[in-house]
Amino acid sequence: MKILNNPLQARNKEEIFSEEIRQDIDCWIAKYPPEWKQSAVMAALRIMQDDNGGWLTTELMDDVAEYLDMSPIHVYEVATFYSMYELKPVGKHKICICTNIACMINDSDSIVKHLKKKLEIGFGEVTEDGRFSLKEVECLGACGGAPMFQIGRKYYENLTPQVVDSILDGLE
Amino acid sequence: MANEVCFRTLEYLKQPWELEEYKSRGGYEVLTHILKNKVGPSEVVETMKASGLRGRGGAGFPTGLKWSFISRNAPGQKYVVCNSDEGEPGTFKDRDILRYNPHQLIEGMVIAGYAIGATVGYNYIRGEFWEEYERFEAALEQARAAGFLGDNLLGSGFDFQLHSHLGGGAYVCGEETALLESIEGKKGQPRFKPPFPAHFGLYGRPTIINNTESLSSVPVILKEGGEWFKELGVENSGGSKLFSISGNINNPGVFEVPLGTPFSELFELVGGMKDGRKLKAVIPGGCSSPVIPGEQMMDLTMDYDAIQKAGSMLGSGAIVIIDDQQCMVKMLDRMSYFYHEESCGQCTPCREGTGWLWRVVNRIENGKGRQEDLDLLESVCGKIAGRTVCALGDAAAMPVRGMLKYFQEEFQYHIDHKRCMVGAGPTKGLG
Ligand SMILES: Cc1cc2nc3c(=O)[nH]c(=O)nc-3n(C[C@H](O)[C@H](O)[C@H](O)COP(=O)(O)O)c2cc1C
Ligand code: FES
Numbered sequence: 001m002k003i004l005n006n007p008l009q010a011r012n013k014e015e016i017f018s019e020e021i022r023q024d025i026d027c028w029i030a031k032y033p034p035e036w037k038q039s040a041v042m043a044a045l046r047i048m049q050d051d052n053g054g055w056l057t058t059e060l061m062d063d064v065a066e067y068l069d070m071s072p073i074h075v076y077e078v079a080t081f082y083s084m085y086e087l088k089p090v091g092k093h094k095i096c097i098c099t100n101i102a103c104m105i106n107d108s109d110s111i112v113k114h115l116k117k118k119l120e121i122g123f124g125e126v127t128e129d130g131r132f133s134l135k136e137v138e139c140l141g142a143c144g145g146a147p148m149f150q151i152g153r154k155y156y157e158n159l160t161p162q163v164v165d166s167i168l169d170g171l172e
Numbered sequence: 173m174a175n176e177v178c179f180r181t182l183e184y185l186k187q188p189w190e191l192e193e194y195k196s197r198g199g200y201e202v203l204t205h206i207l208k209n210k211v212g213p214s215e216v217v218e219t220m221k222a223s224g225l226r227g228r229g230g231a232g233f234p235t236g237l238k239w240s241f242i243s244r245n246a247p248g249q250k251y252v253v254c255n256s257d258e259g260e261p262g263t264f265k266d267r268d269i270l271r272y273n274p275h276q277l278i279e280g281m282v283i284a285g286y287a288i289g290a291t292v293g294y295n296y297i298r299g300e301f302w303e304e305y306e307r308f309e310a311a312l313e314q315a316r317a318a319g320f321l322g323d324n325l326l327g328s329g330f331d332f333q334l335h336s337h338l339g340g341g342a343y344v345c346g347e348e349t350a351l352l353e354s355i356e357g358k359k360g361q362p363r364f365k366p367p368f369p370a371h372f373g374l375y376g377r378p379t380i381i382n383n384t385e386s387l388s389s390v391p392v393i394l395k396e397g398g399e400w401f402k403e404l405g406v407e408n409s410g411g412s413k414l415f416s417i418s419g420n421i422n423n424p425g426v427f428e429v430p431l432g433t434p435f436s437e438l439f440e441l442v443g444g445m446k447d448g449r450k451l452k453a454v455i456p457g458g459c460s461s462p463v464i465p466g467e468q469m470m471d472l473t474m475d476y477d478a479i480q481k482a483g484s485m486l487g488s489g490a491i492v493i494i495d496d497q498q499c500m501v502k503m504l505d506r507m508s509y510f511y512h513e514e515s516c517g518q519c520t521p522c523r524e525g526t527g528w529l530w531r532v533v534n535r536i537e538n539g540k541g542r543q544e545d546l547d548l549l550e551s552v553c554g555k556i557a558g559r560t561v562c563a564l565g566d567a568a569a570m571p572v573r574g575m576l577k578y579f580q581e582e583f584q585y586h587i588d589h590k591r592c593m594v595g596a597g598p599t600k601g602l603g
Contacts, residue, residue, distance in 0.1 A: 046340070084340045
């Protein structure tokens with residue numbers, strides 16, 4: 001276990017992340033006042049999560065803390081507060097389905113049922129081959145296209161079981 | 173008279189999000205005029221006041237008045253923050269602004285910065301809106317290259333930098349002070365007010381925070397004049413407004429119409445009920461606004477006063493239209509779960525109360541309700557509302573009260589018969 005916040009043991013920033021990752025995070029740091037590097041914590045966690053197949057390990061959170069000169073507990077607080085950070089492995093395609101009111105009255109239940117049956121998993125689970133995971137989410141601000149889900153970064157609206165099949169079959 | 177303000181360019185342009193197209197319909201002319209002619213910042217604020225624009229994020233606070241709370245000449249950094257967190261269930265209008273008219277938002281934010289003497293702005297976009305974020309980023313790039321953002325804008329000596337900040341999935345971050353905490357790299361837990369953001373905002377500096385639609389209205393208001401905007405609407409509800417309309421209807425979408433438009437006209441715009449069903453009820457201003465029975469709604473106009481008089485709220489202008497097949501107990505179950513799930517946990521009445529509300533509604537939904545539960549719900553609502561740091565607690569209590577006021581019968585039926593009064597028969601999990 002590494003001891004953080006100990007200047008003797010602190011690493012150079014260059015040792016923490018690859019150059020590409022650092023450039024990405026540094027772009028975010030540059031948006032905020034110099035003394036507010038921690039404003040980039042949400043972006044840094046997202047970048048690390050994407051780089052790690054969609055979820056965050058404690059080690060990665062510690063790295064983010066070290067890189068942004070934050071205490072690890074502060075980073076854990078952020079990572080556990082916001083619903084888009086995952087602290088357990090997810091599928092290659094994370095399906096986030098909205099079941100809030102506009103989607104619900106447009107029968108999101110039938111989409112949920114279809115997905116659970118097709119993928120043989122429940123909410124919070126990953127398919128055996130690791131390709132899909134399923135997550136119930138709150139209103140995604142696309143209620144006009146209800147029922148809808150998000151896979152990765154993309155929204156899919158006006159879903160029916162048939163549309164769902166063709167979307168999932170079209171993914172790598 | 174539709175599409176006068178935030179959607180004014182949309183029907184004329186192929187790619188209204190592109191700088192050149194936006195400019196072809198008068199985009200950035202107002203900003204250019206202000207900067208070139210050194211229009212007095214107080215004049216800008218006065219026009220905003222005269223427009224009668226009320227904050228489009230839900231609370232309806234007058235935008236011009238909010239801006240006037242900032243003393244422009246006080247030393248030190250000030251900020252303009254845009255709230256594109258759009259998380260109130262039923263609301264999907266800011267998404268369309270980000271996708272289709274990002275430059276008008278940028279222009280509005282620069283003008284806001286000029287008016288209050290801020291040189292930096294942030295647009296807080298909800299984390300799930302990745303595609304909208306990319307569209308907005310592209311617009312920022314174009315605006316920077318064209319000299320509408322950056323240092324010494326158009327040689328005026330005024331600097332303005334604008335950045336986007338992506339959220340991480342938390343409804344409460346739509347609350348303005350939680351949003352500021354979130355930009356500061358913390359959990360999104362609302363701050364106690366006062367002090368208000370105008371005095372102690374982002375990084376402890378004077379800050380104005382406005383909704384995407386409010387800020388996007390700014391260029392048009394300054395171009396056409398405060399009076400013009402005000403006249404679009406009705407008494408106490410100046411201007412036109414974006415309504416996100418969803419539910420059991422034929423043609424859901426975002427519609428810009430003058431405030432004071434009869435609901436029945438909007439109902440026609442969305443093509444009426446799907447599958448020939450009957451209109452049962454309407455949530456007029458987002459999940460947090462109390463439900464109104466369909467018949468009553470048909471006689472109302474869509475403005476702040478009319479909806480308030482009917483016991484609800486115009487809120488963010490998110491209208492959810494509900495047909496006669498829907499069980500109100502099931503709807504309230506889902507809504508109460510939402511507030512329980514999204515409570516930030518800071519205030520005991522909200523953290524515990526939202527869970528309590530949900531568990532009671534959920535047991536009624538599942539045929540395990542008790543007669544005393546209806547009074548219990550009312551009493552828990554009374555213990556949450558008005559007793560928390562932010563309005564999420566009130567937002568959780570209001571829909572419960574609305575449902576019990578108009579649809580108590582359905583709750584009673586669930587308790588007595590252990591199944592739904594309407595629609596698809598027995599509730600899930602019951603024989
Ligand atoms: C729980 C909660 C959620 C909110 N969510 C949003 C939101 O998603 N977008 C928004 O603009 N305002 C939201 N608000 C209102 C903001 O606190 C604030 O009033 C608004 O951003 C101010 O801008 P305006 O005056 O232009 O409306 C929310 C408030 C609360 C209490
Ligand atoms: S309710 Fe599903 S996107 Fe809004």
